[in-house]
Amino acid sequence: xxxLRFTGIYAAWIVLCAILxxxxxxxxxxxxxxxxIQSIDAGTVALSILRDRDAREYDxxxxxxxxxxxxxxxxxxxxxxxxxxxxxxxSLREAVVVELRAEDGSLLRIRKPVD
Numbered sequence: 001x002x003x004l005r006f007t008g009i010y011a012a013w014i015v016l017c018a019i020l021x022x023x024x025x026x027x028x029x030x031x032x033x034x035x036x037i038q039s040i041d042a043g044t045v046a047l048s049i050l051r052d053r054d055a056r057e058y059d060x061x062x063x064x065x066x067x068x069x070x071x072x073x074x075x076x077x078x079x080x081x082x083x084x085x086x087x088x089x090x091s092l093r094e095a096v097v098v099e100l101r102a103e104d105g106s107l108l109r110i111r112k113p114v115d
Contacts, residue, residue, distance in 0.1 A: 035103060036068075036078070036102040036103055037080070037100075037102065037103075037104065037105045039066040039068070039080065040066075041105065042066050042080035042082055042100050042105060043063035043066045043082055044063075045100060045105045046063065046066075046080075046082035046084060046098035046100060047061065047062070047063055047082075047084060049098060049107055049110075050084065050096065050098065050110070053110075058084075058096075060086050060087050061084045061085065061086050061087070061096070062084065062085070062087050063082060063083070063084055064083045064084060064085045064089070064095070065082075065083040066080055066081070066082050066083075067080070067081045067083075068080060068081075068102065069081050069099075075099070075108070077101060077102075077108065078101075078102040078103070079099050079100060079101055079102050079108055080099070080100045080102055080105075081097060081098075081099050082097065082098045082099070082100065083095060083096075083097055083113065084096050084097075084098065092113050095112070095113050096110060096111075096112065096113075097110070097111050097112065097113050098110050099111070
């Protein structure tokens with residue numbers, strides 16, 4: 001009897017998941033919002049900008065972290081804040097922060113991390 005109950009619950013769960021899959025297939029993915037570049041693209045753009053400015057200096061740098069900042073969180077515009085550090089990592093002694101406009105990835109500023 002318990003095995004039959006489990007089978008019924010399992011079948012109902014599969015049906016529910018199938019219904020939700022088809023019902024939500026056109027819904028926006030909250031991790032991939034429209035109107036802004038993706039975090040992985042922000043990291044690639046930031047590294048490219050640094051290397052375009054000085055290929056020799058930033059040749060051994062890599063993206064350490066990318067964070068989205070809303071308007072009013074330290075600046076007026078929405079932006080990606082990309083932290084890059086030299087390899088092997090320098091415990092932020094030689095790190096650089098590149099801030100990019102969230103909508104199109106254009107450069108806002110390059111700065112040192114704040115202590």
